[in-house]
Amino acid sequence: MFKVNDNYLKLPGSYLFSTIGKKVNAYSAAHPDKKIIRLGIGDVTQPLAPAIIDALHGAVDEMGKAETFHGYAPDLGYEFLRNAIAENDYKARGCDIAPDEIFVSDGAKCDCGNIQEIFSLDNKIAVCDPVYPVYVDSNVMAGRTGTYDPKSETWSDVIYMPCLAENGFAPELPKETPDLIYLCFPNNPTGATITKAQLQEWVDYANKVGAVILYDAAYEAYISEPDVPHSIYECEGARTCAIEFRSFSKNAGFTGVRLGFTVIPKDLKSGDVSLHALWARRHGTKYNGAPYIVQRAGEAVYSAAGKAQLKEQVAYYMNNAHYILNGLKEAGFTVSGGVNAPYIWLKAPNGMTSWEFFDYLLENVNVVGTPGSGFGPSGEHYFRLTAFGSYENTVEAVDRLKKIRL
Amino acid sequence: MFKVNDNYLKLPGSYLFSTIGKKVNAYSAAHPDKKIIRLGIGDVTQPLAPAIIDALHGAVDEMGKAETFHGYAPDLGYEFLRNAIAENDYKARGCDIAPDEIFVSDGAKCDCGNIQEIFSLDNKIAVCDPVYPVYVDSNVMAGRTGTYDPKSETWSDVIYMPCLAENGFAPELPKETPDLIYLCFPNNPTGATITKAQLQEWVDYANKVGAVILYDAAYEAYISEPDVPHSIYECEGARTCAIEFRSFSKNAGFTGVRLGFTVIPKDLKSGDVSLHALWARRHGTKYNGAPYIVQRAGEAVYSAAGKAQLKEQVAYYMNNAHYILNGLKEAGFTVSGGVNAPYIWLKAPNGMTSWEFFDYLLENVNVVGTPGSGFGPSGEHYFRLTAFGSYENTVEAVDRLKKIRL
Incomplete structure (x- = not known):
C-alpha cells in the first residue's frame, strides 16, 4: 500500500497569497461597486519592452x-x-x-x-x-x-x-x-x-x-x-x-x-x-x-535597446516606490525599504497586527497589501506594499492611505 | 559543515545521451567528410505548425x-x-x-x-x-x-x-x-x-x-x-x-x-x-x-487548424517509422514497435551487444541509434531507432542499414 510524503502534511495552513485572494474576493463580491487597488502581490504590470x-x-x-x-x-x-x-x-x-x-x-x-x-x-x-x-x-x-x-x-x-x-x-x-x-x-x-x-x-x-x-x-x-x-x-x-x-x-x-x-x-x-x-x-x-x-x-x-528600455521600466516602478515611501512618511507612518527595492515595509499603526491592518485597509480604503506576519513571526505588525502597480493606481492608493485617521 | 545528498553519488556513470554525443563527436572529428545520420535521440525535427x-x-x-x-x-x-x-x-x-x-x-x-x-x-x-x-x-x-x-x-x-x-x-x-x-x-x-x-x-x-x-x-x-x-x-x-x-x-x-x-x-x-x-x-x-x-x-x-496540421506532422513521422520498420524487416532484421509509436526496437544481429552494434553502425554506415542497454539490462542486445528525422535522412539511413552484411 503506497504512502504519502508525511512532511507535506506538516505544512501549516494555506499559502499566504491564496488567503489574501480569498479575503479580497469575498469583499469584492459583497461590495461590487468598490474599486480595490492591489499593492500586495509581487507581480509586474508593465508590458514587455519592445526589444x-x-x-x-x-x-x-x-x-x-x-x-x-x-x-x-x-x-x-x-x-x-x-x-x-x-x-x-x-x-x-x-x-x-x-x-x-x-x-x-x-x-x-x-x-x-x-x-x-x-x-x-x-x-x-x-x-x-x-x-x-x-x-x-x-x-x-x-x-x-x-x-x-x-x-x-x-x-x-x-x-x-x-x-x-x-x-x-x-x-x-x-x-x-x-x-x-x-x-x-x-x-x-x-x-x-x-x-x-x-x-x-x-x-x-x-x-x-x-x-x-x-x-x-x-x-x-x-x-x-x-x-x-x-x-x-x-x-x-x-x-x-x-x-x-x-x-x-x-x-x-x-x-x-x-x-x-x-x-x-x-x-x-x-x-x-x-x-x-x-x-x-x-x-x-x-x-x-x-x-x-x-x-x-x-x-x-x-x-x-533592451537595456535602455528596461532601465526606464525599472525607473517607472521605482518612481512608484518613492511615491509610496515619501507619501506614507509624510502621513506619519513608519516605513522603510523602497530605495534599493520595489518593496515598502510599513509598520502597522497603533499596535495592530498585520492581519488586522490588512482587514482595516481592505474594508476602509479598499487597498490590498501583504501582511508581514505571512513572511514569518518577526514580520508581525508589519505590512508589505509593492511598487509594481500602475502609477495612477499607486498615487490613488497612497492618497487613500494618507486619509486614514487611526 | 554542509554535506551533499549522498544519493546523487550512487548514480552510475553519465547520462546515456551524453555518452552517445561524445562518441559521435569523436568520430565526426576524426572523419569530417562523413555524413552522419542521427536516428538516436527522441528530438523532433519538423517546424512548429502554422496554427x-x-x-x-x-x-x-x-x-x-x-x-x-x-x-x-x-x-x-x-x-x-x-x-x-x-x-x-x-x-x-x-x-x-x-x-x-x-x-x-x-x-x-x-x-x-x-x-x-x-x-x-x-x-x-x-x-x-x-x-x-x-x-x-x-x-x-x-x-x-x-x-x-x-x-x-x-x-x-x-x-x-x-x-x-x-x-x-x-x-x-x-x-x-x-x-x-x-x-x-x-x-x-x-x-x-x-x-x-x-x-x-x-x-x-x-x-x-x-x-x-x-x-x-x-x-x-x-x-x-x-x-x-x-x-x-x-x-x-x-x-x-x-x-x-x-x-x-x-x-x-x-x-x-x-x-x-x-x-x-x-x-x-x-x-x-x-x-x-x-x-x-x-x-x-x-x-x-x-x-x-x-x-x-x-x-x-x-x-x-492545429489538429489538421498536427495530424499531418504525426503522419510524416509515422511514415518514417513504417519505412524503417518495413525496410529493416525486408533486410532480415528482427524489429518491432513503429506501429503505435515513433520508436523502432531492433535486435542487434549476431549476438552483438547494444554498444558493439552502436559502434559498428557509427563506424561502418555512419548511422547513430540508441543502445538498448542504456535503458536497462533487458535492453541489452537491442537498439532503438526513432522516426523523428527528416524523410530523406530516414530513407538514406535505412538504405545504408540494408547494405550491411554481418
Whole structure:
C-alpha cells in the first residue's frame, strides 16, 4: 500500500497569497461597486519592452521553419544567453563567473525550491525572519525542518535570523552554526539591503564554518545606491561558499514569461564533490530546459535597446516606490525599504497586527497589501506594499492611505 | 559543515545521451567528410505548425500591451488550456477528468521526475525493463532505490519488470508487490504498447494491492490501432489508482517549446489525504507556471487548424517509422514497435551487444541509434531507432542499414 510524503502534511495552513485572494474576493463580491487597488502581490504590470517583443517574434519565426527550428535546448541553456549573462551580470561587475557556471532555468522560484535537494537531509538551514516562504516550505517538504510550533510559528530545526527595525532589517550572524544560509538582498519582503562590506562578513563566516550561502538576488536591478552589491561574487571568497539565484521576472517583467538562472562556481565543493556537478545532474535528469524563444527574449534583455528600455521600466516602478515611501512618511507612518527595492515595509499603526491592518485597509480604503506576519513571526505588525502597480493606481492608493485617521 | 545528498553519488556513470554525443563527436572529428545520420535521440525535427506559430505571435503581441499583458499564471495553468485538454483528451474519449484535475507544466520529464516527491521514501517502485531512465534516476536521487549492483546494473530496492520478445515487450504483473508502478505506453524505448484489456488488468491490480500507477502517455498521438488506450482513464477504476503524464513534445513538436501536463484525479487518496492536494502544494511552492505564450500555443494544438496540421506532422513521422520498420524487416532484421509509436526496437544481429552494434553502425554506415542497454539490462542486445528525422535522412539511413552484411 503506497504512502504519502508525511512532511507535506506538516505544512501549516494555506499559502499566504491564496488567503489574501480569498479575503479580497469575498469583499469584492459583497461590495461590487468598490474599486480595490492591489499593492500586495509581487507581480509586474508593465508590458514587455519592445526589444523583447521583437526578439520573441523573431524566435517564433525561427521555430516555424525547418532550417531554424530548435528542439531540446542544451542542458545548461543556450550559450548565447549564458555568454550575455556572464559578460553583463558578472564580468562587467568584476565578478569571476564563467558561462559554464551558469544554469539557465524557468525561474528563481523553482531553483530556490529545488536547490536544497542536492544537500544532505541533516543539514541545518538558517533563514532571515521575515522571509520568502519558498525557502522554508521546500525544506519542510524535504523533511529538514523538524517539528512545527503553531504558537511561535517556527520550526524546531530552523535557525531564524530576525530582521527588525533595531538591526536595520539586516540579519546578524547566527549563534548556532548553520549548514545552509538563505540570504536575499535586496530583500523580499522588507525592501532592505546590506552593503558590500556586510555581505563580505557573511562570505567570510560561511567559508570559516563550512556553510553554503544560497543568495537570492532577484531584485538586484532595483539597487540605486553605490555600496550595495549586485552579486555575491563581488565579495572575495564567494566562489567557495555561494550559490546565486537570479530572475528575469522583476528586471524585465518576465513573471509570465519564465526565465531565471542559478550560478554555481566550480570551486564550491564538499571534499572532492562539486556542487556544480550535482546540480548539473539534477538539471539533466529532472528538467528539460527553458523554451528557445524565451531564452532569445532573455538575450534581448542585454541588448543596447533592451537595456535602455528596461532601465526606464525599472525607473517607472521605482518612481512608484518613492511615491509610496515619501507619501506614507509624510502621513506619519513608519516605513522603510523602497530605495534599493520595489518593496515598502510599513509598520502597522497603533499596535495592530498585520492581519488586522490588512482587514482595516481592505474594508476602509479598499487597498490590498501583504501582511508581514505571512513572511514569518518577526514580520508581525508589519505590512508589505509593492511598487509594481500602475502609477495612477499607486498615487490613488497612497492618497487613500494618507486619509486614514487611526 | 554542509554535506551533499549522498544519493546523487550512487548514480552510475553519465547520462546515456551524453555518452552517445561524445562518441559521435569523436568520430565526426576524426572523419569530417562523413555524413552522419542521427536516428538516436527522441528530438523532433519538423517546424512548429502554422496554427501554433500564429498563436505564439498573437500571444507575444498581447504581452507587449499593458491591457493584455499576462504576469504570473494561475497555479494549475490557464483555464482556456485546461478546458481544451479536458474536452479533447478526456471527454472526447469518454474519460471522466475535470479541468481542475489537470496541472499544466513545462513538460512531462519534469513531472515524471518530480512526482515521486509526494510519496513516502520507503515506497517501493516497479519499472519496466528497459525503461526511460528518468523514472529510476529520480528515485535514486531521493534515496528510494537501495544499493546498485554494477554487475547486473540493477538497484536492490527496485522491482524490474522485464519487457522482452517473449512477452511481446509488455510487462507482467510483478511477483513482489510495489507501491508505485511506472508504466509508459506507447513505450519508450521499445515502441510496444498494450491493449485496453491489458491496461485494465493493471488498473485492477493497482486498486487491489493499493499501488499508484504513474502512467506516461507522452506518445499517445502515435497510436494507430483501435484497441490501444490513449489514456489510462479509459479503464474503469483508474481514478482511484492512476496519475497520467502528457506531453506536447511529440504530438506537436514542443521539445524546445516546453509544455506538458499531469492529471491527478481527486479520488486518488491515501486515507483522507488527496494526492491532488499534495501535488497542488508542490506546484504552488516549487513551480511558477508555464509561460502564457506557450500555454496559448498549447491551446492552438486543439484548434481545428492545429489538429489538421498536427495530424499531418504525426503522419510524416509515422511514415518514417513504417519505412524503417518495413525496410529493416525486408533486410532480415528482427524489429518491432513503429506501429503505435515513433520508436523502432531492433535486435542487434549476431549476438552483438547494444554498444558493439552502436559502434559498428557509427563506424561502418555512419548511422547513430540508441543502445538498448542504456535503458536497462533487458535492453541489452537491442537498439532503438526513432522516426523523428527528416524523410530523406530516414530513407538514406535505412538504405545504408540494408547494405550491411554481418
